[in-house]
Amino acid sequence: MAAVAGHEDTRTRLLATALKLFTEHGVEGTSLQMIADELGVTKAAVYYHFKTKDEITEAVVEPGLRELESIVAAAARQRRPGARIDHLLAGFVDVVVRHRALVALFSGDPGVARALEKHFFRKESFMTGMMTILTGPDPDAARVVAVHAALGGIALAGGAQELARFSDDVLRESLLDVGRKLLGRPRRRPAVPS
Amino acid sequence: MAAVAGHEDTRTRLLATALKLFTEHGVEGTSLQMIADELGVTKAAVYYHFKTKDEITEAVVEPGLRELESIVAAAARQRRPGARIDHLLAGFVDVVVRHRALVALFSGDPGVARALEKHFFRKESFMTGMMTILTGPDPDAARVVAVHAALGGIALAGGAQELARFSDDVLRESLLDVGRKLLGRPRRRPAVPS
Numbered sequence: 219m220a221a222v223a224g225h226e227d228t229r230t231r232l233l234a235t236a237l238k239l240f241t242e243h244g245v246e247g248t249s250l251q252m253i254a255d256e257l258g259v260t261k262a263a264v265y266y267h268f269k270t271k272d273e274i275t276e277a278v279v280e281p282g283l284r285e286l287e288s289i290v291a292a293a294a295r296q297r298r299p300g301a302r303i304d305h306l307l308a309g310f311v312d313v314v315v316r317h318r319a320l321v322a323l324f325s326g327d328p329g330v331a332r333a334l335e336k337h338f339f340r341k342e343s344f345m346t347g348m349m350t351i352l353t354g355p356d357p358d359a360a361r362v363v364a365v366h367a368a369l370g371g372i373a374l375a376g377g378a379q380e381l382a383r384f385s386d387d388v389l390r391e392s393l394l395d396v397g398r399k400l401l402g403r404p405r406r407r408p409a410v411p412s
Numbered sequence: 413m414a415a416v417a418g419h420e421d422t423r424t425r426l427l428a429t430a431l432k433l434f435t436e437h438g439v440e441g442t443s444l445q446m447i448a449d450e451l452g453v454t455k456a457a458v459y460y461h462f463k464t465k466d467e468i469t470e471a472v473v474e475p476g477l478r479e480l481e482s483i484v485a486a487a488a489r490q491r492r493p494g495a496r497i498d499h500l501l502a503g504f505v506d507v508v509v510r511h512r513a514l515v516a517l518f519s520g521d522p523g524v525a526r527a528l529e530k531h532f533f534r535k536e537s538f539m540t541g542m543m544t545i546l547t548g549p550d551p552d553a554a555r556v557v558a559v560h561a562a563l564g565g566i567a568l569a570g571g572a573q574e575l576a577r578f579s580d581d582v583l584r585e586s587l588l589d590v591g592r593k594l595l596g597r598p599r600r601r602p603a604v605p606s
Contacts, residue, residue: 359578363586364593366572371565371594378560384553392557399558399593400565 229267231257236274240323245275279324282317286310290347300403302351307397310348310369314376315390321377352401368400423461426451430468434517439469473518476511477538480504484541494597496545501591504542504563508570509584515571546595562594 235256239248250271254261268274289309296302314321352365372393375381381389398405429451433442444465448455462468483503490496508515546559566587569575575583592599 359582360586360589363569363575363578363583364590366569366575367565367587367590370568370572371561371590374564374568375557375560378564381557381560384557388553389557392554393561395554396558396561396565396594400590 228257228259228263232264232267233274233278237278237320237323240275240278241319245271245323250274279320282313282320285313286348287344289313290344290351293351294347299354303401303403306348306351307368307401307403308394311372311376311390311393311397314372314393315386318376318382318386318389321373322379322382324373324377364400368397371400372396422451422453422457426458426461427468427472431472431514431517434469434472435513439465439517444468473514476507476514479507480542481538483507484538484545487545488541493548497595498597500542500545501562501595501597502588505566505570505584505587505591508566508587509580512570512576512580512583515567516573516576518567518571558594562591565594566590 232253236248236253239252239256243252248271250264250268251261253274254264257264268277286309289306293302293306293309296305348369349365352368353361357365375396376389376393384392395405397403426447430442430447433446433450437446442465444458444462445455447468448458451458462471480503483500487496487500487503490499542563543559546562547555551559569590570583570587578586589599591597
């Protein structure tokens with residue numbers, strides 16, 4: 219058990235170190251050796267967990283994607299279409315803001331973009347679920363384009379270097395506004411007395 | 413003169429061929445030799461015009477960037493702030509739609525993204541000019557984020573493979589809607605009688 223815990227710990231530290239180095243040097247500019255050196259372990263110890271840098275990149279983006287998947291599933295369980303959209307939008311914006319560093323990396327770095335793409339293509343049902351909730355049934359072209367622009371715009375702005383000066387809260391509220399405007403959702407829902 | 417015209421012609425055909433191959437194989441998957449073969453010329457003939465693939469990539473995106481620069485300049489000459497925004501938005505959307513294939517490439521391919529980035533960083537005044545027109549003076553955070561999301565969302569949606577089925581006109585009108593909503597501009601300006 220202690221050995222397993224040790225391995226889990228190394229894996230977690232390895233991913234945190236990889237993200238740090240990716241941010242500083244880009245995915246292309248980071249080697250397994252650099253990750254090992256920064257961690258103070260041997261390259262063999264890195265190999266124990268990951269055989270390639272692509273595997274590391276995928277593992278770095280995995281938690282955010284998992285969160286998104288459960289947000290889509292929870293949104294789909296809402297009864298009203300508007301509530302489904304609001305739930306998904308709030309969740310998507312929240313994931314983008316909490317993973318700002320990663321999102322910044324992904325919009326700027328081919329390595330992360332490739333890893334994400336592989337994921338998105340593999341899990342087509344996930345993207346389809348997201349689009350179905352946001353466009354609604356039988357959407358016209360304007361709606362489909364608006365949904366694409368909303369998701370893309372939120373992700374790009376969320377990771378934009380020029381917006382790094384804004385706090386998480388300010389960024390979250392501004393990105394929610396972007397989504398609400400494009401998806402035609404009201405700015406604030408009054409609290410419903412229970 | 414005839415020789416110069418011949419060279420110009422080869423250069424133009426070379427760039428069109430490069431864009432075609434980039435679209436099919438990605439920038440990374442396209443070699444100078446492939447471009448030469450497709451054109452039916454020697455690799456030396458390609459070298460006469462471009463020494464590296466990066467030079468070709470930059471030359472491929474150059475016309476669109478030049479157009480954007482003159483749109484920003486023309487927008488800046490409008491007297492009313494609203495008219496400046498409308499001019500820039502219409503011009504930006506139009507460039508994105510007319511260069512859809514290139515925009516698709518740039519959002520999906522690291523090579524083109526790098527070439528564009530180099531350009532944007534080199535011409536900082538161009539990006540600053542664009543942002544100044546769209547945000548207005550002393551913008552709050554929400555406005556800055558909305559402008560980023562508008563430009564990013566329009567570019568990403570404009571190049572999205574999933575939206576390739578929409579005609580240029582439908583895409584243009586939908587992207588204009590996206591921009592108007594995020595930038596707070598009215599949907600239609602009534603024709604002013606002269």
